Amino acid sequence: xxxxxxxxxxxxxxxxxxxxxxxxxxxxxxxxxxxxxxxxxxxxxxxxxxxxxxxxxxxxxxxxxxxxxxxxxxxxxxxxxxxxxxxxxxxxxxxxxxxxxxxxxxxxxxxxxxxxxxxxxxxxxxxxxxxxxxxxxxxxxxxxxxxxxxxxxxxx
Amino acid sequence: xxxxxxxxxxxxxxxxxxxxxxxxxxxxxxxxxxxxxxxxxxxxxxxxxxxxxxxxxxxxxxxxxxxxxxxxxxxxxxxxxxxxxxxxxxxxxxxxxxxxxxxxxxxxxxxxxxxxxxxxxxxxxxxxxxxxxxxxxxxxxxxxxxxxxxxxxxxxxxxxxxxxxxxxxxxxxxxxxxxxxxxxxxxxxxxxxxxxxxxxxxxxxxxxxxxxxxxxxxxxxxxxxxxxxxxxxxxxxxxxxxxxxxxxxxxxxxxxxxxxxxxxx
Numbered sequence: 001x002x003x004x005x006x007x008x009x010x011x012x013x014x015x016x017x018x019x020x021x022x023x024x025x026x027x028x029x030x031x032x033x034x035x036x037x038x039x040x041x042x043x044x045x046x047x048x049x050x051x052x053x054x055x056x057x058x059x060x061x062x063x064x065x066x067x068x069x070x071x072x073x074x075x076x077x078x079x080x081x082x083x084x085x086x087x088x089x090x091x092x093x094x095x096x097x098x099x100x101x102x103x104x105x106x107x108x109x110x111x112x113x114x115x116x117x118x119x120x121x122x123x124x125x126x127x128x129x130x131x132x133x134x135x136x137x138x139x140x141x142x143x144x145x146x147x148x149x150x151x152x153x154x155x156x
Numbered sequence: 157x158x159x160x161x162x163x164x165x166x167x168x169x170x171x172x173x174x175x176x177x178x179x180x181x182x183x184x185x186x187x188x189x190x191x192x193x194x195x196x197x198x199x200x201x202x203x204x205x206x207x208x209x210x211x212x213x214x215x216x217x218x219x220x221x222x223x224x225x226x227x228x229x230x231x232x233x234x235x236x237x238x239x240x241x242x243x244x245x246x247x248x249x250x251x252x253x254x255x256x257x258x259x260x261x262x263x264x265x266x267x268x269x270x271x272x273x274x275x276x277x278x279x280x281x282x283x284x285x286x287x288x289x290x291x292x293x294x295x296x297x298x299x300x301x302x303x304x305x306x307x308x309x310x311x312x313x314x315x316x317x318x319x320x321x322x323x324x325x326x327x328x329x330x331x332x333x334x335x336x337x338x339x340x341x342x343x344x345x346x347x348x349x350x351x352x353x354x355x356x357x358x359x360x361x362x363x364x365x366x367x368x369x370x371x372x373x374x375x376x377x378x379x380x381x382x383x384x385x386x387x388x389x390x391x392x393x394x395x396x397x398x399x400x401x402x403x404x405x406x407x408x409x410x411x412x413x414x415x416x417x418x419x420x421x
Contacts, residue, residue, distance in 0.1 A: 006208050013207060013212045013316065014312075018319075023323045028326050029358050
């Protein structure tokens, strides 16, 4: 087959297009950075997850250690069951506690892990038993008003 | 009085039926093109030549406008985000709006006006000068030889052009955000990487641009093929290509976005 300039242009064009897609995937997107590492799954039950979403970050001491893999409603315990996919590079003690926190005042919600002191490590399929639910602003205000009313009632 | 009202009504009805007819004919045309695509695969050189004309020659306008759009997004985003002290999120704003919406849509609009109009004018003129009839006389199917390669070239080029547009836009946002305004480069990239999901954001953008590529080239080739064989007819067909491509792109974008955001987290 003879070669023509069109072949060159076509090849260069297609390569440039795929290079752009690769840049978007690796530099702007999350491909590569996270997929490379294997994860293990841990369950945590919360009374209230607030606005937590699938793929929200899981942080310990502010460092990204995993992602929220799945959120379900446990119809037997009437609690939210959150599956956390944690990076195998990081091991956590069995009595680690999980809490739902907010980054910044109005930022996204994430799961924070606080390591405990147990010798045994969490393994795939384990459950984090100590959890703290998300802070729901309406309930907080409700509590504040309620305690305020009680105080006023006690004075009289 | 009555006659004027009835005349208006007749015209509206005529236009409506005409447009429905065109939509149906365009769909049939689409399947005829698909059926005639065998030659495009066997003689891929034909498609490559059209990719050169529709894709490669659109590169300059795509790259330059992508850069400008990204820079404007960076400036505008910084202005607003600064009020909330969230200027570090500028990378997220630029990347998400480009990858999800602006990349596919603006690239498709540019593609329609740069390449779509050229396709319509070329095919319309080939029809007006009876080249298509001549091909038919020589037992060469104009569908397989002229229309299908142009269609496939557009389908191939469009996602690549949209990806380049988005990449250049992110680069433009980087120039404004990091180099000009002084956002921390680490925060710029890391927040962007945390927010942009490959499958959910990047691949959905690619799917969008793919659909737009099909829509624009079908409209462009159909308008050219359907144009009245006069100078006036070709010019009208070219205008119609740009107008109806733009409308179709925006309407399709709404539908696709509604589907893609469903169940999105």
